[in-house]
Amino acid sequence: MAPGALPLVGHAWSLLRDPLGFAGALPAHGDLVQVRLGPVRAYVPCHPDLLVRVLRQGRVFDKGGPFYDRARSVLGNGVGTCRDAEHRRQRRLLQPAFDAAHLERYSEVMARQFTALADRWRHDQVIDAYPALYEAALRTVLDTLFSTRADTGAVERVHRSVETILDHLFRRMFLPPSLLRLPTPANRRFDRALADLRHGVAALIADHRRTDRDRGDLLSTMLATRRHADGGRAGGGLSDAEIADQVLxxxxxxxxxxxxxxxWALWLLAEHPATADQVARESREVLGSRPPRGADVPDLVRTGQVVCETLRLYPPGWLFTRVTSAPVELAGRTLPAGATVLFMAPVLHRRADLYPRPQRFDPDRWEPARAAALPHGAFSPFGGGARQCIGNAYAMTETVLALAIITGRWRVRRAPGTDARPAAMATNLRPRRLLLHLTERPGPARAGSAAPGEAST
Ligand code: HEM
Structure with a gap:
């Protein structure tokens, strides 16, 4: 058992207060470490071989435990939350919408969204980075997967609802279900956010249905399985309820x-201006002044290394749970059926034997020969096995293109008021408040951009 458990809450307090510090300290206590989250005892694999086993043996280490049990009751039984027995069918139906041909088309939208964002910024402006990046990322999801272009008000509403849901989801892991049904202001806020989002999802699907044509997106792919199956699940396709759960x-x-x-990448580049200059140079060499596209990603080598190093230091999905479906041996111990296992990528990402001076931002770690020497499981920002992130390639394309677009254009510096500690109790690791001061990099003038010194907030 890891030291430092408090009465009642166990390790939950340390985990929530300083997630990365807590994760980084665990391997010192063994390859499989027991922790206590409130009343729940859980095992954390701290060795890459153990993590690989947990992620690959999805039938025994099934999706369940405090995080996924709560997530299922909120998000329904979509591909991310369903049990192993259901998963293969759902994943097979969704996967085509994430293939290379779709991704190349999606990459045009990604480039458009982040170019528009970089165009809106002005020389000498201070931006609140996270909400701006979130808006562009959400618009990208809506446009690529659902062919929907939402107005700013709708985007803000979805943002608020998703943030409320995700943050509450995390807290709910540590609370007994009886407390979640009480009509407290927090629970009411949560219920309202979920109802709003479900309502938005229903409207989005209804709108798509009205046109009844293949728009080359995820929703078309799902609706096609529904129609062919003539009745949904019975024929192996997705039922209406399942489609709504997948959209959510x-x-x-x-x-x-x-x-x-x-x-996080912009924060790290603000702290490491020499690396930022390398990314900017590469962006100009590879992208020039034409619109970026997915095929550029392999040539954006330095940018890719920065993204990997960012994902190592700050993997957004930092804590997920599994539940054992049968007794199983792990690291010489027999875990009973029903045991909770935690998948915490930062535990591996901050091991000094895998990453010398692990706290240091060092994109050179991702030079091909060095990266290839890492054992399986040492770098797991997208998980692994059958439940590996379905959006892995999508996300890498988007983050690399976006970072190249933004950094090619803007030099960023930390502005006063920044608090770059991870937000407390958040499902995704994100900075609390990241204020960045922008300076336009010298280069060819672009349509719609202000000249340096012309405008400020
Ligand atoms: C940098 C961005 C992203 C990161 C770091 C990330 C991380 C992850 C991780 C770690 C998992 C596995 C969780 C587990 O094993 O318990 C996962 C699953 C998933 N992710 Fe992502 N993700 C990212 C972007 C995306 C995007 C862009 C999409 C969709 C467009 C997406 C959709 C999903 C889905 C649907 C699953 C569940 C897959 C399954 O169980 O089959 N993710 N993600």
Whole structure:
């Protein structure tokens, strides 16, 4: 058992107060460490081999435990929350919308969204980075997966609802279900946010249905399985309720982690201006002045290394749970059926034997020969096995393109008022408040941009 458990709350307090410090300290106590989250005892794999086993043996280490049990009751039974027995069918139906051909099309939207964002900023302006990045990431999800262009008010409403849901979801892990049904202001806020979002999802699906044509997006892919199956689940397709759950899942899973990764990357580049200059140079060499696209990503080598190093230091999805479906041996111990196992990527990402001087931002770690020497499981920002993030390639394309677009254009510096500690009790690791001062980099003038010194807030 890890030291420092408090009466009643166990390790929950340390975990919530300083998630990265807590995670980084765990491997010192063994390869499989027991922790207590309120009343729940849980096992944390701290060795890459153990994590790989947990992620690959999805039948035994099934989605469940405090996080996924609560997530299922809120988000429904979509591909991210369903049990192993259900998963293969759902994933098979969704996967085509994430193939290379779709991704190349989506990448045009990604480039458009983040170019528009970089165009809106002005020389000498201070921006609140996370909400701006979130808006662009959410618009990207809406436009690519659901062919929907929402107005600013709608985007803000979805943002508020998703943030409320995700943050409450996290707190709810540590509370007994009886407390969640009490009519407290927090529970009412949560119920309202969920009802709003479900309502928005229903409207989005209804709108899509009205046109009844293939728009080349995820929703078309799902609706097609529904029609072919003539009745949904019986024929192996997705039922109406499942389609709504998948849409909700993508809205909740698809924007926050991208915005978090970009916010942390900009924060790190603000602290490491020499690396930022390398990314800017590369952006100009590879992208020039034409619109960026997915095929550029392999050439944006330095940008990719910065994104990987950001995901190592600040993996947005930092704590997920599993439950054992049968007794199983792990690290010489027999875990009973029903045991909770935690998947915490930062535990591995901050091991000094895998990453020398692990606290240090060092994108050179991702030079191909060094990266290839890492054992499986050492770098797991997207999970692994059958439940690996379905949006892995989507997210890498989006973050690399967005970072190249923004950094090619803007030099960023930390502005007063920034608090770059991870937000407390958040499902996704994101900075509390990231205020960045922008300076336009010298280069070819772009349509719609102000000349340096022309405008400020
Ligand atoms: C940097 C961005 C992202 C990160 C770091 C990330 C991380 C993850 C992780 C760690 C998991 C596995 C959770 C577990 O094993 O318990 C996951 C699953 C998932 N992610 Fe992502 N994600 C990102 C972006 C996205 C995007 C853009 C989408 C959708 C467009 C998405 C949709 C999903 C879905 C649907 C699952 C569940 C997959 C399954 O169980 O089959 N994610 N993500």
């Amino acid at each position: 899942t993508m809205l909740v899973a698809g924007a926050e982690p991208v915005a978090s990764t970009l916010a």
